Amino acid sequence: MGLGEAVNGALEQGKKSMSGVISSVGPYMLAVGNGLTNLVLVIFAAIFLAADPDVYRRGFLHLVPEKAINVAEASLGDAWRGLNGWMKGQAVSSVVVAGLTWAGLAVLGVPSAGGLGVIAGLLDVIPMIGPVIAGVPAVLLAFTHSPMTAFWTVVLFLLVQQLQGNFLQPMIQKQAVDVPPALLLFSVLAAGMLFGPLGVLLAAPLTIVLFVLTKRIYVRSLLGKDVKIDGE
Known part of the structure; x- marks a missing residue:
């Protein structure tokens, strides 16, 4: 053809x-x-x-010189207390953020308010950056309703972020370790550039561990300075 x-x-x-x-x-x-x-x-x-954490704890202590055993044991205890407090405080913060976001978006009539609230609660574990990431899909979905709904959605996330930063975050730091906010922010950015999304997710707990280990091992033991260690 x-x-x-x-x-x-x-x-x-x-x-x-x-x-x-x-x-x-x-x-x-x-x-x-x-x-x-x-x-x-x-x-x-x-x-x-x-x-079975004791197996790994004993294995780590076997690699430490005898004269440093006490410092190593104390350091592991510091790390455990810091992470334990951070997890408890973060769990409360995530539930509160998810609930408030869910309720606020439902009142505003934003589609999928429940799912967006869960996303906001899960991303709350990422300091400072998490609420911004969670707000992007919520605002985009709010635009499908109306521009004014999108505006009030931005206001809602700003209010929730202020509550998280001024009340929930200090509560977490009180339960865990009082890490300076700037250090936490730069650690999140550095972990993201080095290890990608997984690094961002694990940046906060790893920073807490490194912070308490630096205080115990370097500042107190090596430099001999009398520094306060959280949880003692």
């Missing part, structure tokens, strides 16, 4: 377009796969550590 060349041309163009799509999407799919793999590894590592 004389259509052979046209059909072949269309097939070749289709193959080129499909190859372009695959080459563009491939790196993103690889990054998502790597992120999920790392997350699963971290979860299983946490389960193994939590199942």
Whole structure:
């Protein structure tokens, strides 16, 4: 019928377009796969550590010189108290943030208010940056309702963030370790650049551990300065 060349041309163009799509999407799919793999590894590592922590504690202390055993044991105790307090305070903060966000978005008539509230509560574990990330999808969905709803959604997230920063966050620091806010912010940014989303998620607890270990091992033991260690 004389259509052979046209059909072949269309097939070749289709193959080129499909190859372009695959080459563009491939790196993103690889990054998502790597992120999920790392997350699963971290979860299983946490389960193994939590199942029998004394095994790893004794193994670590076996590697420490005899004269430093007392300092190492005290450091592990400091890290445990800091993380324990942070987890308790953060759990309360996440529940409060999720509940307030859910209720506020429901009153404003924003679609999927419950899901957005859960996202806000989960992202509350990321200091300072988490509320901003959680607010983006909420504002975009609010625009589907009306621009005024989007405006009040921004106001809602600002109010919740002020409550979290001025009340909930000090409560968490009181329960855990009083880490300077600037140090916490820079640690989140550095962990994100070095380790990606997983680093951002783990930045706060890792910063707490490094903070108390620096106080105990470096400032008090090596420098000999009388510094107050939280939880003592």
